[in-house]
Amino acid sequence: MQTRRMVILTEGQLGTFSSKTAASLVRYKSDETVAVLDSVHAGKRLEDVLEVGTGIPIVATLQEAMAFEPTSLVIGIATPGGVLPDAWREVIHEAIEHGLEVVNGLHTFLNEDEAFARHAGRKGVRLWDVRQPPGDLDIGRHRVHGLPNLRVLTVGADSSIGKKIAAIEIDRAAREAGWDSEFVATGQTGIMIAGSGIAVDTVAADYISGAAERLVLEHKHRELLVIEGQGTILHPSYSGVSLGLLHGAAPQALVLCHQPGRDVMRNLPVAVPSYTELITAHESIARPLFPCRVVAVSLNCFGMSMDDARREVDRVEGETGLPATDCVKFGCGPIVEALAPLKPGTRNTS
Amino acid sequence: MQTRRMVILTEGQLGTFSSKTAASLVRYKSDETVAVLDSVHAGKRLEDVLEVGTGIPIVATLQEAMAFEPTSLVIGIATPGGVLPDAWREVIHEAIEHGLEVVNGLHTFLNEDEAFARHAGRKGVRLWDVRQPPGDLDIGRHRVHGLPNLRVLTVGADSSIGKKIAAIEIDRAAREAGWDSEFVATGQTGIMIAGSGIAVDTVAADYISGAAERLVLEHKHRELLVIEGQGTILHPSYSGVSLGLLHGAAPQALVLCHQPGRDVMRNLPVAVPSYTELITAHESIARPLFPCRVVAVSLNCFGMSMDDARREVDRVEGETGLPATDCVKFGCGPIVEALAPLKPGTRNTS
Secondary structure (H helix, E strand, C coil): CCCCCEEEECCCCCCCCCCHHHHHHHHHCHHHEEEEECCCCCCCEHHHHHCCCCCCEEECCHHHHHHHCCCEEEECCCCHHHCCCHHHHHHHHHHHHCCCEEEECCCCCHHHCHHHHHHHHHHCCCEEECCCCCCCCCCCCCCCCCCCCEEEEEEECCCCCCHHHHHHHHHHHHHHCCCCEEEECCCHHHHHHHCCCCCCCCCEHHHHHHHHHHHHHHCCCCCEEEECCCCCCCCCCCHHHHHHHHHHHCCCEEEEEECCCCCECCCCCCECCCHHHHHHHHHHHHCCCCCCEEEEEEECCCCCCHHHHHHHHHHHHHHHCCCEECHHHHCCHHHHHHHHHHCCCCCCCC | CCCCCEEEECCCCCCCCCCHHHHHHHHHCHHHEEEEECCCCCCCEHHHHHCCCCCCEEECCHHHHHHHCCCEEEECCCCHHHCCCHHHHHHHHHHHHCCCEEEECCCCCHHHCHHHHHHHHHHCCCEEECCCCCCCCCCCCCCCCCCCCEEEEEEECCCCCCHHHHHHHHHHHHHHCCCCEEEECCCHHHHHHHCCCCCCCCCEHHHHHHHHHHHHHHCCCCCEEEECCCCCCCCCCCHHHHHHHHHHHCCCEEEEEECCCCCECCCCCCECCCHHHHHHHHHHHHCCCCCCEEEEEEECCCCCCHHHHHHHHHHHHHHHCCCEECHHHHCCHHHHHHHHHHCCCCCCCC
16 A cells, blocks of 8 residues: 655644644654645744654645655644635645545535535545544444453543543553554544544534444454543533543543643633542543543643653642653653553453 | 424324324324324224324324314334335325425435425425434533523433423423423424424534533523433433533533333443432533532333332432422422522522
8 A cells, every 4th residue: 555645734824733733743644744835834944833843844835745746635724613715725626636635624525525526536536534424323332341452542621632642642652562552533633643533523413422432343453442532521512522432432441631720621711620520520420331440641731841841740640649641741651551450361360 | 373283194103102202292282283194003092002192083094184184294203213214205295295394303304305305395395304403503612501590401311211201291380380481302302392492412413512502592581491301421322412411501400310110221231320320420520510400300100000100209209319200190390399499580589
């Protein structure tokens, strides 16, 4: 199979927060990223803008990017409401004309746009609408809680708090520690990184846990599944998705993700619950259905000094009695260690 | 506005459980039901089959039903997967030809069927796909928790346990007790009875709480909203929908619905949690966002003698310390009494 060679479109919005999809792809798929397409930032060094991506060029036009022999154009920005801006239509058609796959995480599906669909059909290229759910989903049927593999779900105090990155980092650290592990993606950027997955916030409400169950069943041969969490079960906008994912994936272990200093929820005047409240809420809503506990805390100390981050990690360990770390700053060692006693095959003999 | 005069289609499946939608409509909209269309049961007395609906004829053909001057044909049965059986197409076309509105609670939408849509357009009749969500839904934004009205949500130990009927009965009893009350429907049969609502299990997962919030905002001028619950937050198939509804509707009071003897969840080998577990789970998952408590228990003692039901009501009152009743057998008085201290305007002065 041909390796994907991505051009990431961020047109004018390149940045750690303004182009979160692009930033994550560059962080975790730098070997597959051949260029960033952004006429405003063209010519700058990518690592100066994103802190990652050394050596990857920022170009002003798709024509320039073609010199790097890409296979895919990836839309690397989220838009308000997930709508496709008219200004991007031209570059998408240009990519199709060049035979590139187009990878799209917006709510607007390219396959449902007649002009794109016809053009892609004629050129024989794939339009990958990452958020398009499978057409044959069903309700969850509680079929995975008895599987012998270890399922870890990252859960959070809020949305956009580091659940995806924690899941990816835990998966990597677990592999390095010898686990047969896999990252299971449940959101658009995670799916682009993993190459597969289901955007659980897009499925019909009745099918949330069914979608999670299917993802687990698809990867059930793995010893460890590290599943990307969504939202939080205590966020008034997203709690349904979070709980459906929790009950559908039936994880034995949860890793609680938090950002020190985040006291109020994103976009809402609602206080972020305490660590204790979050741990109790997750464990007690799972317990009647399957045994499940929070085994570690993953902190997102972005913007803090190493010293301040270390102090915060120590403080949270003291408050919760659980191992804590910042997976990016200090690695995921403590989390993988916390999972060791749950390793399939060791549980019955320990 | 013309009063609806319904013919309810149950073709061969008429019964309290086999045609649940029909049974609920006959129970709560008998004044609007002019006939039941069921060639297998035609000629029988409806009350002998359903226990309700005295005097409503069962007819074998739509032609016969037309003598009762109906305005609507209502599909009164759920099918596996919510799919429309081919055998029903003819009677639906016949109803359209007669100028009848067609009311459909299946997952298959009549408006998306070209032949039905064209025929209905030509005759100027409405095809009401009850489960079709509004096209302009959004995420929940925690906008209703501060409203001064009282919001009561019926929650349950399992699906199909009496949440809809409890909500309708509480609304009725509250009106009789002088409340300015309204029943808010969240499922297909409830919507047919109320005449409006949103089937929250059909919306995109991200919009569950937004749909609930919209329903509350639409009726915010009422003193009391009695909101139909869905599934249970401890059912592995439906928990996401239940929690999104709870957090979106932001009720101050919950009525816990149960069926004595139901020890295992419907369609799944999962134990039904205890009353205490259910009460704790609901209250603790709401508390970080808004004050909310279970104020009463509604028991569905269908099939039990009056004596056995009374004993069970007493037993549950003892176990939970909450007022309990069977709304159908004994009325909803104890529940409405439990709501009295929460009546808007009295809360601050009591």
